[in-house]
Amino acid sequence: MPKSLSLRSGLGSVLFWSVISAAFIGPGSVTSCAIAGSKFGLQLLWVLTFATLGTVWLQEAAARITIATGQDLGQVITHTYAGNKGRRIAWALFLAIFLGCAAYQAGNILGAVSGLALLTNIPVPTLTVVVGFVCILLLWIGSTQSLANFLGLIVFAMGGAFIYVAFGTPVTSVQLAKALVVPTIPTGSLLLVNSLIGTTIVPYNLFFGSSIVPTVDSAGQSLSEMRLGIWVAVVLGGIISVVLLLAGLLIPEDFSYPHMAQVLTDRLGTWAGSLFAFGLFAAGFASSLTAPLAASVTAQSLLGIRKNSPAYRAIWLIVMGTGLTFGLLNVTPIPVIVAVQAINGVLLPFVTLFLFAAVNNRKLLGDTYCNSLSQNIAMGLVVIVTAVLGLWNVWLAFQ
Template sequence: MAWLKNIGPGPLVAAAFIGPGTVTVCTLAGVNFGFVLLWTIVLSIIATIVLQEMAARLGIVTQKGLSEVIREEIKNKYIKAVAILLILFAIVIGNAAYEAGNITGSVLGFESLIGKLNINIGSRSINGVSIIIGIIAFALLYLGNYKVLERVLIFLVVIMSIAFVITAVLTEPDFSEILKHTLTPTFPKGSLLTIVGLIGTTVVPYNLFLHASLVKEKWKSKNDLKYARKDLIIAVVLGGVVSMCIIISAAAIQTQDIKNATDLAKGLAPFFGSYAKVFLAIGLFAAGITSAITAPLAAAYVANGCLGWNANLRAKKFRMVWMFILLLGIILSSISIKPIEIIKFAQVANGILLPVIAGFLLWIMNRSLVLETYKNSLTQNILGFIILTITIFLGAKSLLTVFNVI
């Protein structure tokens, strides 16, 4: 059981990218294109592992977070100011916008199992489940104990994985078709934005910051790099399997009238019984609550690194950042406000940020003064530059989509 001691930040990264947004995009991919876009998840897994390994290596070797290293290594004060402002706005404000979606996703899963729990205050109805989920997330974050947080999130990721795998198996898919479309890239008509969405929900900027910060909580020695890599690969592949299982489950639905994961749960029930609905609801609840915990945590690490604060889980300023994001998410979710304009801003900022951060990361990973003998190899650089090209494409597409150009 010694290997269990070296499982940690990886599942937290998987917990962060398998949120309600990923569940929804994967659902729509399965409903609209069947198994055809499964190859996109394989590409996303490879890209995520390559970039996240760099972030983890940076965190362990330097014992600093990514935003902290960027702040220290950019010497031009104007470029530094622009980079810090962009990172702060995209991650802190962006995660505040997405937090409402994370909590709402968890609420939808919870309500699919036990029904609604509304609290009437005057003429306004408040969703009580949002508040309950917010309190759970608050308690776990306020403890300020990395080991407790790690174990809870690992447990939730395992529950989420089992739930989605069972749901996919219940639909009795054709495994030869699954294998074919996993290994063969195809681009059916009208699939481009879905492909962009599938990759974009897996390769996310805030995970790079989160991972670099979390590994130094877990490991202090450069000799631990091998454990960090193993932990990352297992967790990200598992996350990819979860995404594939959602696509496979959605592909079993015969109707196109599916817009989100709760519609998927309802659509599966007539064909595969109430068990499919139950497992899918459990998976959605776990996906929502894990992202509801990791998004504020990532934002707090980013703010601390950018502003030069003490990135301690129990530090007052650290807590103030995640409290703000969590509270905003609870409020927006409980009164059912859809922060569309804020989310659009977050998409624009993240669309710009991902290639910028990938570029900064590649630059830093080649600096001998920072990483000494642990800098990137030629192979890592080639893979990194291929992924950078993809992120520039994704960023351009997301910007054009937000502004309704395409």
């Protein structure tokens, strides 16, 4: 008999799935959204609508697979394709996620250090080494979840400050509603469009979200609980992304973290500028724990690597080392963060194609859990749009 959806279970599901929205509200979202508002006004707001809905559709499909089969997305893909073909597919998917996590980690470390640099006078290389050492220590001993949850709360508090600031922007409700649904790609904005998609529809979150959802058989979530939790949690994250873009409208010069902190200070007081700095650090630090761990969890799911084995730890150490290298080279953070989010936007269609195939496997999922026509149309739209934008971006890069 299906589980009924009560108020308590619904709220519990929203809190459970807020980990997904907290994962994509990181330095990439803060940077890409604010730059979009600063450079292009409301013209790229529609991208956040598309990316938020895309996140809901894809995460719901990945979670539905786990509820139906008791296996996560990586395990289902591995078992679907047997023999050498299956191993090649598993390795190709792992390498795509691994490269995406390494790219994200560069932005995570740079974002965390940039936030600390706004709060202290400590040299950037010293901050980079300290952040990296603490992350490695926490990942090694496995004590990351409670700290990541706390830092996620700080990020949402920062989002609350931006909501207040957004009310001060000279935008009417009609302009806002139109910008949310009317697509425009102004000249010079394609990289930023891919960045906004890549920082919201995070490829590794599909594997991560699928691996954490409990099944109904284990007294876990029903379909209705899962769908409510994902919809509410992800839409709230999308709203924070929207207000980050609106706050960017208030930055008259080229975007920078000091300018953003100053905007908040002028609007709300010194505490708000400090909250932004600490929130940027919190977002970067929490993501610096998540991205390396996600790479290893994906390897565990797709390649069968045992948890906390030497290979498992080597994977997250390499991802961590990538981020530390960028930090110690003192690379300018904002261009790197925008670029790495765009890279993930280009990788997204490749990962999504296998999710699309898995969630349409009627033999595996049955009629109840398999995709409906409307769900296929929604997922197909995400695949086609992200593939076209990604290939367009690659073509311009070659030119």
